[in-house]
Every structure is written in structure tokens, then in C-alpha cells.
Amino acid sequence: xxxxxxxxxxxxxxxxxxxxxxxxxxxxxxxxxxxxxxxxxxxxxxxxxxxxxxxxxxxxxxxxxxxxxxxxxxxxxxxxxxxxxxxxxxxxxxxxxxxxxxxxxxxxxxxxxxxxxxxxxxxxxxxxxxxxxxxxxxxxxxxxxxxxxxxxxxxxx
Amino acid sequence: xxxxxxxxxxxxxxxxxxxxxxxxxxxxxxxxxxxxxxxxxxxxxxxxxxxxxxxxxxxxxxxxxxxxxxxxxxxxxxxxxx
Numbered sequence: 105x106x107x108x109x110x111x112x113x114x115x116x117x118x119x120x121x122x123x124x125x126x127x128x129x130x131x132x133x134x135x136x137x138x139x140x141x142x143x144x145x146x147x148x149x150x151x152x153x154x155x156x157x158x159x160x161x162x163x164x165x166x167x168x169x170x171x172x173x174x175x176x177x178x179x180x181x182x183x184x185x186x187x188x189x190x191x192x193x194x195x196x197x198x199x200x201x202x203x204x205x206x207x208x209x210x211x212x213x214x215x216x217x218x219x220x221x222x223x224x225x226x227x228x229x230x231x232x233x234x235x236x237x238x239x240x241x242x243x244x245x246x247x248x249x250x251x252x253x254x255x256x257x258x259x260x261x
Numbered sequence: 262x263x264x265x266x267x268x269x270x271x272x273x274x275x276x277x278x279x280x281x282x283x284x285x286x287x288x289x290x291x292x293x294x295x296x297x298x299x300x301x302x303x304x305x306x307x308x309x310x311x312x313x314x315x316x317x318x319x320x321x322x323x324x325x326x327x328x329x330x331x332x333x334x335x336x337x338x339x340x341x342x343x
Binding site for chain 1: 266268269270316319320321335337338339340341342343
């Protein structure tokens with residue numbers, strides 16, 4: 105299984121990162137990818153910029169643990185996970201999760217699993233700047249906790 | 262010695278990003294109590310209602326986790342990546 109995980113403060117090219125996930129592997133029947141992007145609105149306010157902080161060392165460990173868990177639950181050929189840190193602007197990709205497998209079921213579920221767990225377990229914190237110049241930390245959402253919990257409760261494979 | 266790191270909004274509220282404690286408070290709960298005892302913002306953060314997550318040696322940990330000399334403890338708010 106081919107795993108690549110990266111945290112970077114340089115721009116993320118989502119399409120360029122996805123192509124290598126299935127290149128040269130004839131066992132791959134399906135590829136599913138998720139791209140998370142910065143929007144220009146949050147909680148009713150226009151947002152002009154964001155800074156992503158992380159816990160160097162723990163971030164990579166946490167992401168690797170999440171991908172390992174996905175690989176244990178589903179049969180996968182390749183996973184690529186790239187996450188931005190540093191300064192982000194609206195429309196910039198923040199995260200890419202790309203999963204290749206023999207069949208689409210595993211790829212869809214593993215991809216969703218990885219992003220759902222990343223949102224509750226990976227040590228990143230977003231600070232956003234609103235258009236009027238104010239700066240605030242983004243609050244964690246209950247819906248993210250529920251999504252992660254649903255994977256523990258789910259009976260489907 | 263225990264190294265303690267503070268991240269994101271916690272770091273801003275406490276005005277400190279990291280420090281080294283000479284004494285080992287025993288457990289994560291013991292460390293929390295020691296930090297809260299400093300009063301003011303420390304008490305608000307570590308004895309208050311908001312959720313503060315903890316990692317020991319870069320893995321999520323619970324209140325009963327025993328601390329050893331040389332451990333690294335990170336305190337942070339609920340995460341918001343992705």
C-alpha cells in the first residue's frame with residue numbers, strides 16, 4: 105500500500121497531487137478524492153484571510169494514525185493526504201485526501217472516514233480574519249464530532 | 262522535568278507558548294490543577310468550563326495519564342483542521 109502524508113506551508117495543487125495516486129497501478133479500479141477549500145464566508149461574516157496553526161511532530165503522527173486506521177478497515181491501494189498550514193486565502197485548497205482502491209465502495213468510505221477523523225483529531229487550528237479587520241479563532245463544530253462518532257457506531261463495512 | 266506547550270487560543274489567553282516545569286505533577290490531572298492554581302487566566306482556562314485537550318508525547322491523553330520525567334505535554338482547544 106502506498107501512503108503519502110504531507111503538511112506544507114506552500115500552495116496545494118489538488119489535481120497534481122491526485123494523479124500520482126493511481127498512476128502505474130493496474131490494481132486500482134477507483135479513486136476518490138476530497139478537496140477542502142477556504143471559503144470567503146463563515147458564520148455570517150465575510151472572511152478575507154486565514155492562518156492555519158499546527159502542532160509540529162504531533163500533526164504528522166495523528167494523520168498517519170488516521171490513515172493507518174482507514175487502511176485497517178478497508179482494502180486500499182494508495183492514500184495521499186496533504187494539508188496546508190500558514191497563510192491561506194479564499195479559494196485556496198486547504199486539504200486533499202485521495203484514496204485509490206480496487207473497488208469504489210472502499211475508496212468512497214475510506215476518503216470520508218479520513219476527512220471526518222482529521223477534523224476531530226488532527227492538531228490544526230484556524231484563525232480567520234474578517235473583512236472588517238477583526239481576527240478570531242474558528243470554533244470546532246459539534247457536527248464534526250457527530251460525524252466522527254458515527255463511524256464508531258456504524259455497522260456497515 | 263516536564264515540557265509544556267500551549268497552542269492557538271490557549272497560548273493567546275495565557276500569554277505563553279511553552280515552558281519547562283522542574284517538578285513532575287504526577288498525572289495530567291495533577292498538572293492541570295497545578296496550572297489552575299496560578300490563578301487569573303490560568304484558572305479560567307484549566308479549571309473553567311471550556312474543553313481543553315491534552316497530548317502527552319504527541320498522542321492524545323486522558324486525565325489519569327501518568328507523567329514521566331522528560332515528557333512533553335501539549336494543551337490545546339478542540340481542533341479545527343480540514
